[in-house]
Amino acid sequence: GQKSHDIHHIVPFENLLVFTESAEWVVKPIQGEVLSASTIDPKPVSWYGSDENLKPLVIGDRVLFVQSKGRIVRDMSFVENSDRLQADDLTIMAHHLFDLCVGQVLDSYELPSRLV
Numbered sequence: 041g042q043k044s045h046d047i048h049h050i051v052p053f054e055n056l057l058v059f060t061e062s063a064e065w066v067v068k069p070i071q072g073e074v075l076s077a078s079t080i081d082p083k084p085v086s087w088y089g090s091d092e093n094l095k096p097l098v099i100g101d102r103v104l105f106v107q108s109k110g111r112i113v114r115d116m117s118f119v120e121n122s123d124r125l126q127a128d129d130l131t132i133m134a135h136h137l138f139d140l141c142v143g144q145v146l147d148s149y150e151l152p153s154r155l156v
Contacts, residue, residue: 048092051103059090086127
């Protein structure tokens with residue numbers, strides 16, 4: 041059945057990306073239409089969920105986001121020669137470095153001004 045998803049973040053990308061507690065969605069209009077309440081066509085991209093306190097970060101043609109529970113950083117980008125998005129785990133080879141919640145580390149780190 042249908043499940044409601046609390047929205048954590050909305051990010052303008054090629055289309056709108058909507059990050060919820062349990063999934064990531066692409067929101068665009070029905071083909072050939074302008075986005076409105078009656079033409080909205082949301083589709084899930086992945087089922088990881090995002091951390092509600094840490095906003096996704098757009099860098100070039102990629103979106104970095106922290107998965108729910110704050111221990112995995114994901115890199116969302118388009119699959120080459122496709123309009124499909126994927127969200128790769130950037131922490132897969134170094135989970136031991138993320139024993140602390142990513143948010144705790146980022147809270148103590150000051151981003152360079154060019155990224156803010």
